[in-house]
Structure formats: C-alpha cells, structure tokens
Amino acid sequence: EPEVTQTPSHQVTQMGQEVILRCVPISNHLYFYWYRQILGQKVEFLVSFYNNEISEKSEIFDDQFSVERPDGSNFTLKIRSTKLEDSAMYFCASSPNRGVQPQHFGDGTRLSIL
Amino acid sequence: SQQGEEDPQALSIQEGENATMNCSYKTSINNLQWYRQNSGRGLVHLILIRSNEREKHSGRLRVTLDTSKKSSSLLITASRAADTASYFCATTFQGGSEKLVFGKGTKLTVNP
Numbered sequence: 733e734p735e736v737t738q739t740p741s742h743q744v745t746q747m748g749q750e751v752i753l754r755c756v757p758i759s760n761h762l763y764f765y766w767y768r769q770i771l772g773q774k775v776e777f778l779v780s781f782y783n784n785e786i787s788e789k790s791e792i793f794d795d796q797f798s799v800e801r802p803d804g805s806n807f808t809l810k811i812r813s814t815k816l817e818d819s820a821m822y823f824c825a826s827s828p829n830r831g832v833q834p835q836h837f838g839d840g841t842r843l844s845i846l
Numbered sequence: 847s848q849q850g851e852e853d854p855q856a857l858s859i860q861e862g863e864n865a866t867m868n869c870s871y872k873t874s875i876n877n878l879q880w881y882r883q884n885s886g887r888g889l890v891h892l893i894l895i896r897s898n899e900r901e902k903h904s905g906r907l908r909v910t911l912d913t914s915k916k917s918s919s920l921l922i923t924a925s926r927a928a929d930t931a932s933y934f935c936a937t938t939f940q941g942g943s944e945k946l947v948f949g950k951g952t953k954l955t956v957n958p
Contacts, residue, residue, distance in 0.1 A: 736888075763944060775889070775934065775948040788945055823888060825946075833938060834879050835946060839888035 736838035738824050744844045745814055753809045753841045755824030764807045765825040765835060766799065768792070775823065781807065782830060811843075819845045852935060852949040860957050865922040867952040869935030870915075876938045878911055879946070880920050883932045892920075892933075897940075927958045 737756045745751045757764050766778040780787040781799055798810045807826075811818055821842050825835040852869045859865055869878070877896045881889040895902045895911045895918065902909045908921040922929055932953045936946040 765945070767946070774950050775936075775946075777945040777947065780944055782944075788943060790945075825889075827944070830944065833877055833944075834891040834894050836891060837881075837889040842886075 736824055736826055736836050738822075738838035738841050740841060741839065742842045742844070744846065747816055747845050748813050751811050751814055751843065753811075753822050753824075753843070755807045755809075755838055756805050757807055757824065757826030758836055759805070760828065761826035761836075762829045763787075763827045763832075763835075764799075764801070765827075766809045767823045767825065767837075768820040769823065769840075770817075770820045778809070778822075787830075814843075814845045816845050819843060852933075852952050854952055855950065856953045856955070858955040858957065859925055861925060861927055863925055863956075865925050865929070865954055865956070867920045867933050867954070868917060869919070869949050870917045871935075871937050871947075872916060874940045875913075876940055878909075878918050879936045879938075880907075880909060880918075881934045881936060881948075883934065883951070885931075889934070922954075925954075925956045927956050930954060930956045 739754045764781040767775050769775045777790050779789045779793045796812045800808050821840045823837050823840045825837045827835045875897050879894045880892045883889050893904045893909050895909050906923045911918045932951045934948050934951040936948045
C-alpha cells in the first residue's frame with residue numbers, strides 16, 4: 733500500500749539554526765499538509781498546500797515557517813530560526829484531492845532543539 | 847476551540863474485552879475520523895464517518911456519530927494486546943477547510 737515517507741526520523745538542531753523536514757507524499761495525491769505534536773499534547777494543524785500554493789495556515793505557521801514542493805515528489809517544511817518551543821513531532825500528510833478524505837500520515841520527524 | 851475532549855483519557859482492559867472511546871466536538875462537521883498512533887509512530891487512519899451517517903463498521907471497529915449531541919464513539923470489540931495504542935478523533939468542519947482538528951486522544955492499554 734502506498735505510504736507517506738518522512739526524513740529524517742529524528743533531527744537534533746541548535747537553537748537559531750535552520751532546519752528542513754522532508755516528506756514524500758503518496759504519488760497521485762494532490763493535497764499536502766504539515767501537522768505537529770508537542771510531547772503529550774494534541775496534534776495541531778500547521779499548513780495545507782494545494783496547486784503549488786498554501787491553501788490554509790494556522791496561527792502557529794508564522795514567518796519562521798515555509799513550505800515548498802521543489803519537484804514532483806518532495807514536500808518540505810523549513811523552519812528558519814528554530815526556537816526551543818519548536819521541539820515536537822512533525823507529521824506530513826497527503827490526501828487525493830480537495831474535499832477528499834482521509835488524510836494519510838507519515839511516521840513523523842522528531843525535532844529536538846537544544 | 848472547535849474540538850472537545852475525548853474520554854476517557856486512559857483506558858486499561860483485558861484481552862478479549864471491548865473498549866469504548868468517546869469524542870465530542872463543538873461546531874458542525876463534514877466528517878469525523880478516527881486515527882491510531884502507536885508510541886512514537888505516525889497516525890494510522892482507521893475509519894471515517896460522514897456527517898449524514900450514524901454508524902459505520904470496519905472489522906472489529908464500530909463507530910457511531912450523534913450530530914445532535916456532537917459526539918462520536920469508537921468501539922473495539924474482542925480487543926487484542928496489539929490494539930494497545932493511542933486513539934484520536936479528528937474532524938473536518940463545514941466551511942471549506944480541509945484541516946483536521948484533533949482531540950487529545952485516549953491511551954488504550956490491552957493487557958494479555
């Protein structure tokens with residue numbers, strides 16, 4: 733069964749550094765998402781991406797965050813200058829199209845900011 | 847907040863017993879989904895129920911939806927030790943947004 737894959741599985745970064753989290757969505761999916769889960773808390777929506785542009789973003793997704801689909805397969809989340817509170821599990825998800833659920837999730841990248 | 851709480855927060859049962867988890871929400875939904883998360887892993891989609899449906903089955907899973915009470919329940923029958931995981935409900939809301947809004951989840955432990 734097709735899967736969403738995320739790399740790396742664990743990323744350790746110094747505060748203030750830039751980090752890029754990578755995702756390969758399911759190949760025929762058109763709608764992409766990033767979510768995060770701080771340890772012990774709810775999974776929170778960050779951003780959705782469709783037709784090469786941001787479709788929706790949350791208050792969390794401020795100017796320090798950006799997303800890109802640099803080629804036909806990858807979908808990336810960049811955090812420009814990481815803060816301690818960015819430490820979390822980051823999940824990528826994809827769905828076939830607008831209005832088509834469910835969303836399929838990757839295994840996540842655990843981001844640890846020191 | 848659009849999403850309420852799931853209850854219980856934690857549930858411990860013996861293998862073979864049934865497990866029931868509940869989820870509440872606050873505003874009108876398009877659909878409600880249940881996901882499972884093994885410790886430290888990703889979210890696995892279990893079942894989706896649309897706002898015009900009242901009950902859905904998938905194997906040992908049964909989901910009900912009561913839109914008048916804005917609540918849903920997930921029943922796992924004949925539980926197995928391998929069902930040990932956290933279970934989350936997630937909703938998409940009317941108004942065109944595709945984002946999922948998650949509850950805090952129920953941590954289920956099935957003892958062999």
